[in-house]
Amino acid sequence: MQSVKDPTATRLRILQVAAGEIINNGYKAASLANILANSGVSKGALYHHFPSKLALGHAVFEELYVDRFQHFWGFPLENEAPIQALCDFFLALPSQITEDEMTQGCPVCSLAMEMSAEDECFRSQVQELFEWLCKRVQAAFVLAQQNGQLKDGVNLEASARFIVASIQGVQMQARYMEDKAKVSETLIAVVDYLKLLMR
């Protein structure tokens, strides 16, 4: 067994390689052999840190996906004019990511579809993270309302959930659309919807 000089670094290395493997192949088809080969750690070291593939998957979600997701969405949503920032963010997005990144899409969406029905821990991790996003979008609407920018009669919670649904659908379209310009058009329609809600 390979000696583990820095267990924290080894653990992080395993998580990062496993995240890449899950993003590329899905959780079920993710190969522990690939993770061992690409991280350069021994099987013993892997099982020392993660007793099972499922434990590794949950840790990838909790320790990498959550941070990346919150960082990605925090950028527009922590702005002091978050609805406008969200619109700008959506319009700029296609030019800021590669075509491969667009096709690959959001790993949280992929796990939501693949594992929600099969593993309660993944399901609740996914739900908690998307609920976080819904709450953040809802908070952005509340702020716009307080600033008198929102039209009357908007159901804040339902509209936030609808925005999140439309983004999840954009992710799905990005997976199968050959013409990525069409995906950008759907993003423009998301922005048009946001503008419909504003005065």
Place this chain on the structure above:
Amino acid sequence: MQSVKDPTATRLRILQVAAGEIINNGYKAASLANILANSGVSKGALYHHFPSKLALGHAVFEELYVDRFQHFWGFPLENEAPIQALCDFFLALPSQITEDEMTQGCPVCSLAMEMSAEDECFRSQVQELFEWLCKRVQAAFVLAQQNGQLKDGVNLEASARFIVASIQGVQMQARYMEDKAKVSETLIAVVDYLKLLMR
């Protein structure tokens, strides 16, 4: 080898059992052993009709998924007032399907996420079917426009693609949301959006 008395019936039996297996487990985890056991056909008969698992998967899509999908969406979209019919359809949907059906969601969405990046035939099958849906929704907008029901300035193609995206997102939310009443709320928001576009 089991004698095949009615090849057409055997073929259809295999397709139907395979569709169930793919819906329950995903394409990659679908087990040919389960399909053989549950259809009661021999391995020889299976390979006589479908030379590979991939050929079987593509045939399930082409011969079962496409019909079911077009039948499902044809109901509201062939109505003579299709936008209103679509609204009624979305509002009635949660009471017309079981909680299990809601969690399972649309098998075309599941395949879109699982197989688009890995198999060009699945990707193009999925794209063609969702493009069909976009075109049908767009045709519904055109009809509403001709009847003077649509507000000015609506981008018909982008709005149709956005509606489809939001429905795809609802499917994703249905996978992981424990509280199915929240999924119904997102559907209500889809209807509210459609109403925003109408005079």
